Amino acid sequence: MKHLLILIAILILQISFTQAQSNCYVKEMAHIIDSIQKKNQ
Known part of the structure; x- marks a missing residue:
């Protein structure tokens, strides 16, 4: 039983x-996507 636990x-x-x-x-x-979107603006 102990083994199972x-x-x-x-x-x-x-x-x-x-x-x-x-x-x-x-x-x-999310960080990478955010930085890519900022570059595209």
């Missing part, structure tokens, strides 16, 4: 880590 904890950590990475990626893309 450890696996679930690892899974939750991995999911939250990938969400944090994708949030960072989205912010970076």
